[in-house]
Amino acid sequence: MKVTTIGVIGCGNISSNYIRNARQYDNIKLAAFADIDLDRAKSKAEENGGDAISCTVDELLNNPEVSIILNLTIPKAHFSVAKAALLAGKSVYNEKPLTITKEEGMELLQLAGQRGLRVGGAPDTFLGAGIQTCRKVIEDGLIGFPVGATAFMMGHGHESWHPDPEFYYEVGGGPMFDMGPYYLTALITLLGPIEKVAGSTRISFPERTITSEKKFGKKVKVEVPTHVVGLLDFRNGAIGTIITSFDVWAHHMPCIEIYGSKGTLVVPDPNGFEGNVKLWTEASREWSDVPLLAARKFTGRSLGVADMAFAIANQSEHRANGKLTYHVLETMHAIHEASNHGKVVELSKVLTDKPQPLFSDSDLSG
């Protein structure tokens, strides 16, 4: 099996998760770690073990062994790091969101297209058994044709646990850009591309106080809306509602539900790879648990980048691809734009269809 060498740029909080999960795959190897903070890069190379090295960002970009850059920097740096990777002749897989602006996202897609390289990015949770089981339920017709969907991600922000939570309240942060990618990617996987959106947003608390240990008491100015509500018209005719919020202390809402002409599907937390799938149908008139698709060995963050490496080797399309991440990005912007201008915003036709399903592990390398 061809082993693709991956270089990681951005060695903060989430990088350990990738290090742990990448070990499942024989087709990828995390070989080099870089960060503007070299100590962090060194510590992650050690944590990864094997012969992984730490180096500067420039050294990593110039390393001829590396063919995919795993960009785990903060959102503000996603574009510049990804563009530099593409210019250095490497494919790139970004953490979410793809970039801050739509223009940046489109530039990455075009640059990759011109150079025969790949762009993709998080989340890859939609490739887990939870969302894929839901997709199969819908595609098997068990809930009839999709009528609507609701999605709720509500909490009180990240300043109580994240050691450096400032970026969540800066441009590129906020609950929609932070968590919306999980929910929107799941909805798009289940229902297909979105045609147009409306939205309303607000900032409920203009200042937040960090209560995690390192920066306890530090005040953060809130630059972005922290309660964001979107109305989503899917191209297949289904109508979705999404609320993402850092302003809600407690609630009883589900993560995602899909309503069909013949039943209702409860979708597990799209920030995880598995979870409980529940189905109610007109025929059964009761709730039942849907068993997840046959035991899936591959799970956890790194699945998307492993799939990208397989797809490059097989000359097929990777699932967590640039068009999908761009469509999620444009949808998040459109919700904010719709709120700012009091209008419905039409989306581009960049994404033409759902990504390929991943109903079994063998679909990954096939």
Ligand SMILES: NC(=O)c1ccc[n+]([C@@H]2O[C@H](COP(=O)([O-])OP(=O)(O)OC[C@H]3O[C@@H](n4cnc5c(N)ncnc54)[C@H](O)[C@@H]3O)[C@@H](O)[C@H]2O)c1
């Ligand atoms: N923390 C989580 O639980 C979590 C979960 C899922 C996704 N994410 C996403 O992962 C990304 C990183 O989040 P995090 O929590 O690890 O952040 P973090 O602040 O802990 O780490 C980011 C790292 O990137 C480095 N960095 C910043 N700019 C850089 C640049 N230009 N070049 C090289 N290195 C640079 C920083 O020095 C830092 O080490 C974000 O996009 C976030 O949305 C985070």
